[in-house]
Amino acid sequence: MKFRYPLSLTTRLALLFALTAASLLIAVGVLLGRAVEAHFAELDDHELRGKLALIENLLQRADSPSARDMLPQRLDDAFVGHDGIAAFLRDKDGVVSYAIHPSSFLTGILAGEALPSGIAKWEKDGHHYAGREQSLRMPRADGTTTYIRAVVGLDITHHATFLDAARLRLWLAISFAAVMAALLGWWVAHAGLAPLRRVTEIARGVSAERLSQRLTEAKAPVEVRELVDAFNGMLSRLEAAFQRLSDFSADIAHELRTPISNLMTQTAVSLSRTRTADEYREVLTSNLEEYQRIARMVADMLFLAKADNGRLPGPHELVALAEEARALAEFYEALAEEHDVSVVVRGAATVHGDRLMLRRAISNLLSNALRHSRAGSTIEIDVADDGPQVMLRVQNRGDTIPADQLSRIFERFHRASAERHHHGEGAGLGLAITRTIVETHGGTVDVESADGVTAFRIHLPRSIHGQTSIE
Known part of the structure; x- marks a missing residue:
């Protein structure tokens, strides 16, 4: 069944509660009803067997003509006060020799139709009956034995009425319990989903000016x-x-x-x-x-x-970091001489990456070092293996970067100090670009500055996406 509008989660949980409770109650009701029916059937069977045993006992005592003549009277006396009992006896020739309340039996049974084995049930004139049939022995005066067919019926209308009323009450109770379970389930779900409604309220009010709101975790389930x-x-x-x-x-x-x-x-x-x-x-x-x-x-x-936006090219080639650093040192040689600074490149290592982007990252660090190096000093570029990684370090001597600025130096448009800004006209994006390039290659970049010595270190994995570097 499809609904025009989707049901809310609270309604779904309430219906689930109701269906679960109703299913359990129906199962219990069916089991209970069958148990009661079986108990009544056992009582009826016990009653019928008792009456057949009584008739058999009276037949056993009818072993003389006088006793046989007294048999109907004795049967009447035995069934006094048992208005719900009906019985008749038929000899081997089909002749009914005794009957009490024969109107309780169906016409076919009275005409000689045999009852099925076990307990037979039928309805007549709005009444419900259960009956048994059994062949009983009766002694003759000459010492032989004859067989009498005895049929006993029991009015079980009160049992059927009780079961019908019990079933009605049970269905009413199940319906009421299902409704109560639905209401209880709705209340529980509504209360339990309060944090979700709170999320909805906050999400509805989120804007660029209202991003400081937070949900309270302590009250959340x-x-x-x-x-x-x-x-x-x-x-x-x-x-x-x-x-x-x-x-x-x-x-x-x-x-x-x-x-x-x-x-x-x-x-x-x-x-x-x-x-x-x-x-x-x-x-x-x-x-x-x-x-x-x-x-x-x-x-x-x-x-x-x-x-x-993830649109930078992925690492795809072998890059010799030391060779790229030497090429950049030659490119900046005139600028270095102008600042009275020398550049030294040491070591060797190869990684997988995009050559142009890595060259740009090293260039940013080198140009940054040239702008802030003290005249007559040396910029040292070291490339070395560092376990599973490759490390490239650019170190220069000049102004010390304040400790409170080290954590922000790779932010966009950030400059460590006004003094460092005066050394050049950079927009403050070079170090941010360097960090972006290094992170794109799966590496990290950090900086240390103390006693006039500043060192930028790039750590790159020797291989990216399962590739292995070759030296």
Whole structure:
């Protein structure tokens, strides 16, 4: 049966309670009814057997003509007060020699139709009867024995009436119990599902401005506690994600404001009066630098957006980390000489990954080290095996990163300090991109800074997705 509208969980549980209770009560009622019927049948059988034994005893004593003449009287005396008993005796020739209440028997039985073995039952004139038939021996005067067919009937209408009334009361009780079970089940389910309704209320009111609400676990039943934990965890993740998004949007606006303001100012100044071609060329050159800065920022943000949506390419090739580091050291050689800094690469290791992305991660760390290295110092890049992983470390000497900033240094648009910001014009996305690339390759990145020595360490697995690195 299909409903036009789906039933609520509370209604389903209530119906389940009712069906379960009704099924159990019906089973108990059927067993109880059969037990009562069997008990009445046993009583009726006992009564019928007793009357047949009584008739047989009287027949055994009719061993003389005078005793045989007295047999009907003795049978009448034996059945005095037993109005519910009917009986008749038939000799071997089919002649009825005695009968009491013969109207209780069906016409066919009186005409000689044999009753089935055991207890036979029939109805007549609105009454219910049970009967037995048995062949009994009766002695003759000449010492021989003849057989008499005795049929005894018992009015069991009161038993049938009692059973019908009991069945009616039982069905009424089962119906009432089913209704009560449904109501009780509805109340229990309604009370037990209160935490789910609370989840619904909170979910209905969730918005970007209302993500701080949480469900109380103490009042939640065990079966719902996991849902409460999951829902609270989801709200926490949403709140953190919205906060990051809000911070990200504010940081983007802040970072774009500076180059755009510079472009507007320089353009307005250049248009304030007529200038020479060289002066216009100088303004355009300055504007180009700002455009390049904006382009790099947009490219970095697009890269992070792809990473957030799982659209970065997967690791698929062997990458020699030391060779990539040496190639980058050569690329930055002019910049290093300008800062009076030298770059040293040591060690060797190979991992599976995307070469361009890993090269970009190392480049971000190296350029970061160049911006913040003290003049005359050396940037050390070490590549080494670290058990099942490969470790790449970029270490430089310069300003110490404050301890309270180390945990946030890989966040987007975050700079450890204003002093470090002054060393370059980065938007604060390089280290965030490095962490994203490393995590995409199944690795981790961390930083240590003390006594003017800062070391960034990348840990990468030697193989990814069941691949094995080769050195």
